[in-house]
Amino acid sequence: MSKHAPLGGSLVTRTTVIAAALFVLSLVLLAVRFLKGLGAVANINNGYPWGIWVAYDVVIGTAFACGGYAMALLVYILNKGKYHPLVRPALLASMFGYSLGGFSVIFDLGRYWNFWHIMTPGYANPNSVMFEVALCVACYCVVLWLEFTPAFAEKWGGPALKRRLNNVLFVFIALGCLLPTMHQSSLGTLLVVFGQLIHPLWQTRLLPLLFLLSALAMGFSIVIFEATLVTSAYKRPSEARILAFVTRYIVVLMSAYLLLRWGDLAYEGKLGLVFSSGGLSLMFWLENILFALPIVLMGPKANRVDERLQFLSAVSMLLGGGLYRIDAYLVAYGRPGWHYFPSVGELLVTLGIIALEVLAYIVFVKRLPVLHPVHASGETHAVERAPAALTTE
Amino acid sequence: MPFSRRNFLKGAAATGAAAAAAATVTVAPAEARENKTMPPKAVGLLYDSTLCIGCKACVVACREANDMPPEVQTADKLWDTPLDLSGHTLNVIKLYAEGTAMHKDQVKDGFAFVKKSCMHCVDPSCVSVCPVSAMRKDPETGIVSHHPEACIGCRYCVASCPFGVPHFQYDTPTPRIEKCQMCRHRQAVGQIPACAEVCPTGATLFGPVAGLKAEAERRHALPPGQSATFPRKTVDDLADGHTKAVGHYLPATYGEHEMGGTQMMLLSGVPFDKLGYPALSETSNASVSESLQHGIYKNMAAPVAVLAGLMYAAHKHTKHDGRDED
Numbered sequence: 001m002s003k004h005a006p007l008g009g010s011l012v013t014r015t016t017v018i019a020a021a022l023f024v025l026s027l028v029l030l031a032v033r034f035l036k037g038l039g040a041v042a043n044i045n046n047g048y049p050w051g052i053w054v055a056y057d058v059v060i061g062t063a064f065a066c067g068g069y070a071m072a073l074l075v076y077i078l079n080k081g082k083y084h085p086l087v088r089p090a091l092l093a094s095m096f097g098y099s100l101g102g103f104s105v106i107f108d109l110g111r112y113w114n115f116w117h118i119m120t121p122g123y124a125n126p127n128s129v130m131f132e133v134a135l136c137v138a139c140y141c142v143v144l145w146l147e148f149t150p151a152f153a154e155k156w157g158g159p160a161l162k163r164r165l166n167n168v169l170f171v172f173i174a175l176g177c178l179l180p181t182m183h184q185s186s187l188g189t190l191l192v193v194f195g196q197l198i199h200p201l202w203q204t205r206l207l208p209l210l211f212l213l214s215a216l217a218m219g220f221s222i223v224i225f226e227a228t229l230v231t232s233a234y235k236r237p238s239e240a241r242i243l244a245f246v247t248r249y250i251v252v253l254m255s256a257y258l259l260l261r262w263g264d265l266a267y268e269g270k271l272g273l274v275f276s277s278g279g280l281s282l283m284f285w286l287e288n289i290l291f292a293l294p295i296v297l298m299g300p301k302a303n304r305v306d307e308r309l310q311f312l313s314a315v316s317m318l319l320g321g322g323l324y325r326i327d328a329y330l331v332a333y334g335r336p337g338w339h340y341f342p343s344v345g346e347l348l349v350t351l352g353i354i355a356l357e358v359l360a361y362i363v364f365v366k367r368l369p370v371l372h373p374v375h376a377s378g379e380t381h382a383v384e385r386a387p388a389a390l391t392t393e
Numbered sequence: 394m395p396f397s398r399r400n401f402l403k404g405a406a407a408t409g410a411a412a413a414a415a416a417t418v419t420v421a422p423a424e425a426r427e428n429k430t431m432p433p434k435a436v437g438l439l440y441d442s443t444l445c446i447g448c449k450a451c452v453v454a455c456r457e458a459n460d461m462p463p464e465v466q467t468a469d470k471l472w473d474t475p476l477d478l479s480g481h482t483l484n485v486i487k488l489y490a491e492g493t494a495m496h497k498d499q500v501k502d503g504f505a506f507v508k509k510s511c512m513h514c515v516d517p518s519c520v521s522v523c524p525v526s527a528m529r530k531d532p533e534t535g536i537v538s539h540h541p542e543a544c545i546g547c548r549y550c551v552a553s554c555p556f557g558v559p560h561f562q563y564d565t566p567t568p569r570i571e572k573c574q575m576c577r578h579r580q581a582v583g584q585i586p587a588c589a590e591v592c593p594t595g596a597t598l599f600g601p602v603a604g605l606k607a608e609a610e611r612r613h614a615l616p617p618g619q620s621a622t623f624p625r626k627t628v629d630d631l632a633d634g635h636t637k638a639v640g641h642y643l644p645a646t647y648g649e650h651e652m653g654g655t656q657m658m659l660l661s662g663v664p665f666d667k668l669g670y671p672a673l674s675e676t677s678n679a680s681v682s683e684s685l686q687h688g689i690y691k692n693m694a695a696p697v698a699v700l701a702g703l704m705y706a707a708h709k710h711t712k713h714d715g716r717d718e719d
Contacts, residue, residue: 108547174703174704
């Protein structure tokens, strides 16, 4: 018997209907974009050629989709089996997050009909950080769907296919850990060439490392965020005890992040800018407070099993990571005389993409073996499996 | 694993070590690539703000030579009135004005003209960042050209240009990136760029970069106020030159060092930052970015090694639970 089972239940609920409606609305706006050009829907301009379709849909969207990456590292590379029940739902969210990030790229590209050039020898330019990001993200999308195939195999393929899959799965798991390491750091490297166009509080050669560390911490946070929501929405037993272990990885990663970021500012003699940059100083402090909050909250041992504090820490980390990316790509970027704020249409398209993600996630957990089943005792499978790890806490 | 202080510290130490290692890789100076160097037969433009009379003949000529539509802003739609570079304008003349704006080439109560078009960088960001090689730099002449048939419209070139030159068309479903290509189609048939061709005062001059630099130096050395001869169209065309009082030049040629040098250069009596030409480092942004990127991915050695380690670990940790695990 599989350790995973579909949740079942009706697919037509208030949530799914609203999500579907939002997605349809975004399709209408996208039709306008394809008929009349990017400017008909988006507020992007030649001073801010990248708007939220890049900064949110691609850069933040894929960082939010790092749950699968973070959990795969933990379970399969560091061999922490007790987190196993968290892997498949995390992979599922990653699969949608990345696939839709890739889809968003297509409608943001002005000359999308040429998109295949980016992987075509003769056109591809290895000096371009974007080339590396595009190649890695595309490969990772494929890898995520392959990593998830055991769920499809259980539903439709039978045990023979599943066994064959298991023999090669380690290759995809390894790729599934390497590729996000490469492109999540490259999403930081992408900004290095902007030089003085990005405020010195954000422009640093440590950008790749800062983006990678925060993306991983966002990956762990999204696992906590989703597990807490699923627990509450589907009235499942709390996973707070196992999530308590996940929180410490966020603490370690973000401690390293803050150390590096502040150390770099001190080394480069930029500490004064922390106070003297007006609105940007404010944004900088907001980011740092949001990053520090999980460390403060999850530092004391007693707090770590508190479901509400876990959730608060995860949300703080996700907001901090999101704000850091919005700041680096948009707020701290600029040329004199140009302004950008997303249009309603632009925001609705992004909202529609998020809605599609939520919708697909619900359909999958209800119809496919994603979550560990709840037993009569009220415990999920894995907690039974690894009592030693938990009782010694 | 018990959630103890010791384990926490172990984890923290490991993460710290990994971060430190990554940081070392990130800033390793051994991988640094220098600025690119000036191509052997580099051609360019020299714009002298003190000679410019703001007639905008170059703006019109550029539009005709490059087959760009007029940009109308007024209600009657009778004027071609480009306000700045755009997806439909490759060259503009702008005006600096302060106070009463009575005195040419003076900061206070003065005015000055300035040309805005592609700088044809020696080490261009747009060429470095373009993922599909739609921006190319000619290895001989150094002209930075754009190739729409390759372009995917990602606008990384627009976002990264330190001078704000490439512009994208947001008003059409089949947009293009547009920027000055130094009239390479005219040069191919022995003509010079249209802006230099029509300039009545020689404020915009075409020629080999070495010749343009020598001319800039000559002007810097001339005593202000005395009359001197200035070539028109091309830098060596003194026969067609005209005589005029020498302006009060600032002691710098913009583009000689900025971003590793550019093939369009400017002379002015008003500080360049007031004319929309910012102070920039001598190290090109492209070299910083490429040093970092290629430092991390040199010969793909690091990624391949990491992948091998990951595959070993993943194999070891999944092979025993093949029965019904994933």
